[in-house]
Amino acid sequence: MPELLDLHGRTNKAIRAALDAALQRHGLRLGQDHLLAALWERDGRTPGEVAAVARVSTPAVTKLAARMADAGLLTRRRDDRDNRLVRLWLTDAGRALRGPVEAERRRIEERITADLTPAEREILLTALAKVHRSAADLPGGDPIGEPS
Numbered sequence: 001m002p003e004l005l006d007l008h009g010r011t012n013k014a015i016r017a018a019l020d021a022a023l024q025r026h027g028l029r030l031g032q033d034h035l036l037a038a039l040w041e042r043d044g045r046t047p048g049e050v051a052a053v054a055r056v057s058t059p060a061v062t063k064l065a066a067r068m069a070d071a072g073l074l075t076r077r078r079d080d081r082d083n084r085l086v087r088l089w090l091t092d093a094g095r096a097l098r099g100p101v102e103a104e105r106r107r108i109e110e111r112i113t114a115d116l117t118p119a120e121r122e123i124l125l126t127a128l129a130k131v132h133r134s135a136a137d138l139p140g141g142d143p144i145g146e147p148s
Contacts, residue, residue, distance in 0.1 A: 004131075015112060022104040026097055027071065031056070033101050035064055036090070039074065040098050044087045046079075073097070 020030045028036075034054040038045060041053070047061040054061065065088055068074050073094035079085035113121050136142040 015108070018108055018112075019105070022108060023101065026100055026104070028097070028101070031060075031064055032068060032073075033105070035061060035068065035088075036073070036094060036097060036101065039088060039090050039094065043090050046085050046087055050088060068094070 016030060019033075023029060023033055031054075034056075035050055038050040038053040045053075047065060048058045050065075051058040051061045065074060065076060069076055072091055074091055075089050076086050077089060079087050113124070116124065
């Protein structure tokens with residue numbers, strides 16, 4: 001197996017597991033933090049707008065939003081000007097998660113980069129951005145079809 005693909009796969013799996021465990025402490029699952037972050041940035045977005053920011057499909061956001069509404073983290077309401085649109089609005093509970101979730105994400109990032117010097121961290125981020133751009137250009141590499 002190619003070394004980069006194997007190492008990336010194992011690294012991605014470990015990071016996702018650590019993040020999932022951290023999010024579960026706050027009653028969340030992977031992906032829900034991205035939906036919340038899009039609404040923390042600008043509350044009242046449509047599922048399509050959230051999908052574009054989170055780089056996932058609109059149906060995925062719709063499904064996730066339904067679960068999060070059931071959990072009391074957001075509400076779905078028709079747009080005041082265009083009744084065809086649904087907008088997602090944070091509840092107090094959804095807004096209250098911002099500090100703890102952002103702190104968890106920072107803590108994980110700090111732990112996984114703790115052995116890197118600041119220069120190594122910068123090189124890693126630059127290299128990963130280049131790898132991501134190249135991977136997104138591959139057939140099937142960007143399933144949403146949006147530019148990187």
